[in-house]
Amino acid sequence: MKYDPLNHVAAHFLRDTQPVRVASRNERDLLRLIWKSPGIERSDLTEPLDLTQQSLHRIVARLHERGMLVFSHSETRRPGPPSPELTLRKEWCLTLGISVNVGSIGLCLMGFGEPLEKMEIPQAGSSLSAEMERIEAAVEELLARRGAKRRDVLGVGLAVAGHRMLETAFNCPLPLAHWSLIDLAPLLGEQLGLPVWADNVARTAALAEAIFGVGRDVADFAYIAHLHGYGGGLVSGGMPFRGNFGNAGEFSVLFGRQDYEERPALGVLLEHLRSKGRSNLTLRDLKDEKLMDWDGVTEWVDRVTPAHNRAINAICAIFDPALIVLGGELPHSLARMLIERTDFNNLPRHGVLRDVPRLAVAQITDAPGAIGAALIPLFETVL
Structure with missing residues (x-):
């Protein structure tokens, strides 16, 4: 039988009404709005959620009874009855x-x-x-x-x-x-x-970069994950886009077998530096921000720059994001070296260039x- 994690959620997290689930669609919309805007007043939720005041009060009261919300006194002085400020109770789960x-x-x-x-x-x-x-x-x-x-x-x-x-x-x-x-x-x-x-x-x-990092104010961006391999993810409308088979953003597919050693993958850099005499290096050592000064690093960056540019321009052509983030386990110093060498395929037409995405270094670098x-x-x- 197909594994469904929802069937294994503990009973004390579930609603006591049918159908059995953790939260209804309206409850989820409300909880996410509060999560994004902690301290929002209950009266400010009616319009964005398109709920009547009666429905909103009922849902908020039910979530509060379940221990999911915290009420606090609003310091805002406005006409009408006071409206509590709402935040998620971090200890609920x-x-x-x-x-x-x-x-x-x-x-x-x-x-x-x-x-x-x-x-x-x-x-x-x-x-x-x-x-x-x-x-x-x-x-x-x-x-x-x-x-x-x-x-x-x-x-x-x-x-x-x-x-x-x-x-x-x-x-x-x-x-x-x-x-x-x-x-x-x-x-x-x-x-x-x-x-x-x-x-x-x-x-x-x-997803971590979309919620907590440089992508939190950008609806559509691409994330390049420089790990042992070379992959990534696409974020559309603030959420990961997975594609039909769950592999959207597998940028290594851009390269044939003969080009695999030219990708800006950290596993390739590791082997290159070992060939330069650093035989005991591990992937963890490549997080060192001073590695840009090591013998062979600039040579490697120059070697993989054409592959980097191929990926950047493919992302622009197919996804057209506002932002491309260089992340994974790539140290900031190395990311900046790649950004400096980026060359967009952007020939002017009628003397005008098209818009291209901004390139940025990932902010979430510890266990993203x-x-x-x-x-x-x-x-x-x-x-």
Whole structure:
């Protein structure tokens, strides 16, 4: 039977009316508006939600009774009866985000829409069961830091590096072969005793950037994830666009096998620097902002610039975003070097150039995939 994480959400998070779910459509619209505008007055919600005052008061009262909202006294003095200010109660639920990358596994514990704790553990070995056990131990440590239990967790978002296949299976890079072509959500769900949603790590990083980073005020942007590989995500209308097969933003597809070593992927940079005598380097070492001064780095940037420009111009031609973000695990110094070398295919017509997107360095650089993954259970159930 197909795995549905909603069937595994704990009963105390569910509404007591039919159909059984965490929140109704109107409740979700209201909760998301409050999340985006904490402290908004109840009277200011009627118009954007297109609800009668009676319906709005009823929904707000029900959410408050469930412990999802906090009322506070409004300091605004206006005619008419006082209207309370509304915020989400961060303690109502926790969510977990887990991102599986080559060399590292990131974890994020999130309150009701607010990151609380982060952790990184090594990704090593070739045993999926062993890595899931280490993930479970890390989850217990994160919960212990907040004095929380697993019953406090609404759900888990799992982000995996690799092409999405059927359901929650991914085709991962060679170092993650043991994570490949396996329906991962039910396996991890059984390990943790929690509902699990899964997506590609580049798309969850793009979601983190959309909500908390440089993309928060941009409806449509592209996110390039410089990880061991070279992928990305597209954000449309403020939310990730996945495409028919769940692989929109897989920018490596732009390159044939003969061009694969010319992509600006950090795994390629790692091998290049090892050939220059730094044999003990790991992907984690490439986060060093001083690496732009290392022998061979400028040479590598110049070598991959044509591939970088191919990707940038393909994004412009197909998606036409307002912004392109260089992110993943790319240090800011290296991102700026690529931005400086960007060349748009923008020939003037009748003496006029077309508009091109702004290029920016990602703001969310610490566990972006895990932060975005922790948002997935919320967007699937309450926001």
